[in-house]
Amino acid sequence: MRKKPLDNAPCPIARTVARIGDAWSVLILREAFYGTARFDEFEKSLGIAPNMLARRLGALVEEGLLERRSYCERPPRFEYVLTPRGRDFRPVLLTLLAWGNRHFAPEGESIQLIERETGARAEPMLVDAASGRAITETTHVLLPGPAASERMRERLCRAAGERPMPPVNSNTPDPEC
Amino acid sequence: MRKKPLDNAPCPIARTVARIGDAWSVLILREAFYGTARFDEFEKSLGIAPNMLARRLGALVEEGLLERRSYCERPPRFEYVLTPRGRDFRPVLLTLLAWGNRHFAPEGESIQLIERETGARAEPMLVDAASGRAITETTHVLLPGPAASERMRERLCRAAGERPMPPVNSNTPDPEC
Numbered sequence: 001m002r003k004k005p006l007d008n009a010p011c012p013i014a015r016t017v018a019r020i021g022d023a024w025s026v027l028i029l030r031e032a033f034y035g036t037a038r039f040d041e042f043e044k045s046l047g048i049a050p051n052m053l054a055r056r057l058g059a060l061v062e063e064g065l066l067e068r069r070s071y072c073e074r075p076p077r078f079e080y081v082l083t084p085r086g087r088d089f090r091p092v093l094l095t096l097l098a099w100g101n102r103h104f105a106p107e108g109e110s111i112q113l114i115e116r117e118t119g120a121r122a123e124p125m126l127v128d129a130a131s132g133r134a135i136t137e138t139t140h141v142l143l144p145g146p147a148a149s150e151r152m153r154e155r156l157c158r159a160a161g162e163r164p165m166p167p168v169n170s171n172t173p174d175p176e177c
Numbered sequence: 178m179r180k181k182p183l184d185n186a187p188c189p190i191a192r193t194v195a196r197i198g199d200a201w202s203v204l205i206l207r208e209a210f211y212g213t214a215r216f217d218e219f220e221k222s223l224g225i226a227p228n229m230l231a232r233r234l235g236a237l238v239e240e241g242l243l244e245r246r247s248y249c250e251r252p253p254r255f256e257y258v259l260t261p262r263g264r265d266f267r268p269v270l271l272t273l274l275a276w277g278n279r280h281f282a283p284e285g286e287s288i289q290l291i292e293r294e295t296g297a298r299a300e301p302m303l304v305d306a307a308s309g310r311a312i313t314e315t316t317h318v319l320l321p322g323p324a325a326s327e328r329m330r331e332r333l334c335r336a337a338g339e340r341p342m343p344p345v346n347s348n349t350p351d352p353e354c
Contacts, residue, residue: 006200010287011207011287011288012273012274012277012278012281012282012286012287012288013203013204013207013270013273013274013277013288014200014204014207015277015281015282016273016274016276016277016281017200017203017204017273018200019281021198021199021200021203022198022199022200023183023191023194023195023198023199026190026194026198027190027191027194030188030190030191033319033336034319034332034333034336035335035336045332064280085280087314088276088279088280089276090314091272091275091276091301091302091303091312092269092272092273092276093190094303094312095268095269095272095303096189096190096193096194096269097189097190097193097319098268099193099265099266099268099269100189100190100192100193101189102265103241103262103265104189104192104193104196105189105192105324107324108322108323108324109189109322109323109324110187110188110189110321110322110324110325110326110329111188111189111190111319111320111321111322111325111329111333112319112320112321112322113312113317113318113319114317114318114319114320115305115308115310115316115317116315116316116317116318117316120305120307120308122305122306122307122308122312122317123305123306123307124268124303124304124305124306124312125268125303125304125305125306126268126271126272126301126302126303127301127302127304127309128292128297128299128300128301128302129299129300129301129302130297130299130300131292131297131299132304132309133292135268135271135290135299135301137264137267138293139292139293139294140290140291140292140293140299141290141291141293142210142211142274142288142289142290142291143288143289143291144287144288144289145285145286145287145288145289146285146286147282147284147285147286147287148287148288149287152287152288155211155222156211156288158212159210159211159212
């Protein structure tokens, strides 16, 4: 995989998967949300080879999702805890979980998202934070933002062109689109 | 990577990333949402080697996210279009996009999610489909479902134990928890 180019790809999805688009990295983050922090705990929970684990923990620290903290001086031992950027990844894990439950759990659900206060099972869905309106393919479209390159502008506009375009106003990122 | 064990791992996140936990697969799905369908179009848009592309398209077809359709008999040519299961992956892409925009777009946003009707920029957030209430670490917790193994039951309960547990009722997946 061409790691470097994707790191600085114009597309934010590409940048994200360049950083965490690896099954092990996603599972390490899942473990971190369960409270796993020490190297040997990650190793045991995931059944991952130490060299692969070390490389991925290092990358997640470098990308600012985990923080490496000393918990023992002699011998030197470290634990890995989620940073605010890492904690902010939780919605991605929850949408993955919901999709996995819907499509790849023929025997029933092994993990469920539960509302603490009521004990009710929750089904995550996406809405716009400001308006509260549901986000669907019918209602919402991906369009070029202010930092889009010429090429991306052209591609996104062409992709969106099959459906009615939003009216031009101050919130529209690209009036030319 | 131990592909097979993760395929049938009890955790739905593990099952999901075993299937699409690869940067290229996620980007192929992104392209499919832009309307890309033909092999050479994917190849050109992504700058991916043909053998890598063929392998990933094959896997996405096998997992039921893409459907392979003939569009020319002589010579035989195929296109790859999203199935309902593939289209249902869009919320995962949108949460990835939002997270990427928040954390890895120092020069500004290249892609934005726009409400068609108003042209307003949307910021996706997770709510419960039934109650409409926001899903956060404070309000919602991951707990074992009916199909959870003994080991997963124990792990999730231990992980959740640091915070107040939901009251036991008929919706609670595991009254023992």
